[in-house]
Amino acid sequence: MAISEQFSLEGKSGGSPEVLDRVKPARMPRLPLVLNNRSFSWITDKVCGIVEEKTPLWWWIAFCCSASLAGFTAIGLTYLVSTGVGVWGLSNPTNWGWAIVNFVFWIGIGHAGTLISAILCLLKQKWRTTINRAAEAMTIFAVACAGIFPVFHIGRVWFAWWLFPIPNANAIWPNFRSPLLWDVFAVSTYATVSVLFWYVGMIPDLATVRDRAKTLFRKAAYGLMAMGWRGSNRNWSNYEMAYLLLAGLSTPLVLSVHTIVSFDFAVSLIPGWHTTIFPPYFVAGAIFSGFGMVLTLIIPLRAIYGLHDLITQYHIDCMCKITLATGTIVGYAYSMEFFIAAYGANPFEIFAFINRAFGPYAWAYFIMFSCNVLVPQLFWFKYIRERPHVVWIVSILVNVGMWFERFVIVVTSLARDFLPSSWGYYSPTLVDIFTFFGTFGFFATLFLLFVRFLPLIAVAEVKAVTPQADPHYYQGKQHG
């Protein structure tokens, strides 16, 4: 109420023309980002309480389950390295299979965090504050999962370091023309900057946890992480500048990482890979899948910790709309690929796309298309956006679809390329499957640790966007 009154007040005090009275414009009130007029101390208690409370039973159960699941990845990789890449389902012509699919999938998920933190920060989207911490954590953990695959999919893992430009006696450098090398730089840069960004943003909150710590160990641990934060004006001034700079630095990275990942395909000459549409298409898909994953994580978190006043329906609504928008961009890209293939009049390209949709992997294309293009269209309806459980299911389908998108791109193009004599059909082995599903355990383990030990909402930033943080808040109330 207070806000809407404030807005109407502003309208009047601005001396609006009479015409506005006559047309009666629809009111578009700015929704509050923290509900129920929560105080600063409530927010601090709520978020820090999660870190400070006794470890709940559900956490232990979830942690044990996810850590066990992560064990599958560990076992799968051990077997792989000790025995050979042949334990996966790869063959000629499909020399890249699930590993690369999983890599692109996880890297894609790792896009939403930095997008929310950096791009939305620069665009002054204040609603980002309650979700950015968790989303950034998700990004880092997703990148960690992604990093497993390109390292371990190579034939001789013990020489993976040859991909780095390390001066050596033989004066052999990596091949700077190879998109895989660009990947090494793009992903490692992205991971580094994301970690920095996440950590820098967390320092004031870590200081809060430190200040509330009761045991010596917590004091020391959080004290160390808080890097002597004292909350002084100078601290805040430097912090804000550092944060802004990192946001500026991260913004191009959000676009570049997946662009470069898409170059792995676009720069090659395989029909179905060799297309200039890939960079924007991959970035849109990455944001799409990233937001899907944020929704998948945030909705249960909100329910478990009762964070409805901080992560409001408005937040969910915003994310649904971004998901819808990017999903539609992806759908446009799917259609445009067919147009380009037809317009290019290259029979190999035309075949690649017809084969994609109607060939032996049509089932995968169907899953991809329905999950990524059709299902998100539900988000046009406010009714759907207001049902968290439905949103949650859709968000999961989005990521199923995005996994299949990468599968369709990687596998269908390879399985049937130029010479029909070499065509084949790829299917994974159990080792592929377990290794991939294990990474969900790895991801969940890391995320559970994050939830348990670090403030999962950016307390300081949220306080700044509460209604009462607005300098005009009380003024408006008085006049109202």
Added chain:
Amino acid sequence: MNRLYAAESYYSITGAAADHRLRVASSDIPILTAMFAAEVLAAAGIASRDEEALRALGTAPAVDEQWVRVCARDLYDHAGEALVVAGPHQPPSVHAMAMAMNAVLGAPGSTVTYIDIPENDAATLFDLAADIEADRVKTLVVLGGNPVYNAPTDLHWAEVQEKVDEVVHLGQYFDETSEKSDCHINAAHYLESWGDAVAYDGTVLPIQPMILPLFRGLTESEVLELIINGQPREGYDIVFDAVTRTLGGGRKEFEKFLHDGFWAGSTGSNVPVSFNPNAARDMVMSGGIVSGNLSSSRLELRFIQDPSLDDGRFNNNGWLQECPDPVSKLTWDNAFLISPRLSHELGTTAADPLVTVVRKNPNAHKRGREQGRLIEITVNGKTLRGPAHVLPGLPDYTVVVSLGYGRSVTGPIGQGSGVDAYRLRFADGLSVHSGATVARVDGVRELANTQEHWSMEGRAIIREANIDYYRKRPDFVDHMGMEAHSPPPLGLDEDGGNRRDTVGLLERSIAGEANRGNSAYVTPAFSGDHQWGMSIDLNTCTGCNACVIACQSENNIPIVGREQVLRGREMHWIRLDRYYSAGPGLDKTDIPKNPQVSFQPMPCQHCETAPCESVCPVNATVHDEEGLNVMAYNRCVGTRYCAQNCPYKVRRFNFFDWNDRDRDRVYEGPLGPRGMDEISKMVQNPEVSMRMRGVMEKCTYCVQRIQAAKIEQKVKAGDSGAIKVPDGTIKTACQQVCPAEAIVFGDISDPNSRVTQLKNSNRDYGVLAYLNTRPRTTYLAKLRNPNPLMPDYYDNPLSYMEYKSASGASGYSGGEEKGH
């Protein structure tokens, strides 16, 4: 250009090379030959009782008489330069008619030479069995051979042999016969043996060992010497005595014989043979020539020697087990090859897909593995169960099965491969048996097929034309494929003229004059003294697989085993792609009844602007200054990106430690046994490095041979500076063995080298050259020479017509105008 007509029941590589091929059951071939003979006589104008008598024998079912008539006419029109060859398994009546036709065609003395072969007065296996039954045999010595495995099934040889008191078997392997013998003697391999031989033309040749017998094996002559004289003698002495006694001379002449490799002047046993019409007439008329009258309930079962395993003697040879059958592309297994029609009737054909974007494969596949649906063939009450494989081009009711598989006593390689077709081979049907029945049974056997898809899908991969069309359009290859639309660097010259891919232009770009065709891509400079290239003539390639095995032997290419071939991990550096062409107009789910077959050897193309090189992140595959696309195994980390980006899919990845681990236990990883046994080590070529797991490999143009020749030339050159290796010095392994000399390797910077001259041919083209890969391996288009009067004549090969129909206006559009 010659013209080959083939009438056959199996789709052999001869049939694939034929300009006209008639699919006809083996049991109908006698009557077909009679039809031919009648037509040849008619064409010759020898109207006679013979012609009438031959015509009275009837006609072969489902054979177009026009086909026979026109073919016979063509033969007679080329009398003196034509000949008729009858299959060795055909009855004497067929050979008599073939000889008669050859006589009419004036073949003897021109295209046919008769040689004198000493008459074989040895008794047959049946006589021996009768003697054993009559208890007239006390000791039996089996020199080579494996009768327990491959004697006619109704002879029951295993039981017969047991009645002999003492059986001694000489064989290279401990096989079925050894198992049933009292004594097994290791036979020396021919590379360990002294011996002599007589070639077809009568030349006497020596056989000299390359190595002392590894397992102290004995040759047949050494064993015979022991039996006859009771004293062991060296193989050398035996051969020396035999040769000098027969041909004269002494030690000096014998050494010259060994040095030369043949006995000078021993040629020439041509004998004049006069044709005896009366004897031939008797043979034909008493031959009982009738049609096989085949139907789905009365099938013909045709036994063939396996193209890889022969009669089973190579059953335990991994290279040959893993060598794909030239036509079916099956490895590690034989199968009952059946026609699409029979398959349809049996219900073994793969189900029609709901939607298909490519031509349907009649053989069902599940996750990329061929599902050989099991059938049972019954002959004379004996039944054999095995997988069926649909082979287009077979006569409707002929089932072809190759011998040599399904051995019960064999080495670890041969164990469990295929079915033993000898069990259906009766004395009255050693090659062909009419009257077999078939039944579909539940179950499948997965077949390790190296080529899943059979059609070129209208792509200009193998370019072929009829000779008449080629005469009219000598540059037809340049008007095919995407290159026909491409700018000059890839396609036609600015003046629309003939463009040869790697020659000429290369000199200009080496001289730094220009990027080719004003391409935005800098043409790499190749500064080497030699520029290596290869030309493969698709016109002479018969698809025989010799190159595949030669390469495997030269380059230490491991075998991977049946299970891994099923996964698509075979390691051959050169493969033979086999495409069936159905012609346009067929529905995508139709299986062609009588397709044309084209072969294409596919090694690494050594692209000048190699797509594999630019994507390798660690620079493990790079170009050398002589134009070779080289692999640094030591540098390879195994990202496999190169293999992905190779449009020819010729790169092979070591998914496991094939060389260092037990092939059957690779999945056990470090828990499995390790290391290579001493004999396997001796198989490896010491000039070529072994590759460990996780490393990519591919054809190197036999770089070890190139380097050796270069070094030798440098030594020879000394101060003269003549370090260019003379043309023809270096032969790649595949080139060396190619019986058709279809593969030519050499220096393309030398305008006089053979490879340059071949590449200057207007038939020369690069596969997928539109990708700007600039392959150093290019192909010479295949030409076919069909007879325009034949009922199965097409204006152009079916693959060309498929290409035309798939690509619409590409290439020449039929009229006089140029395509683009």
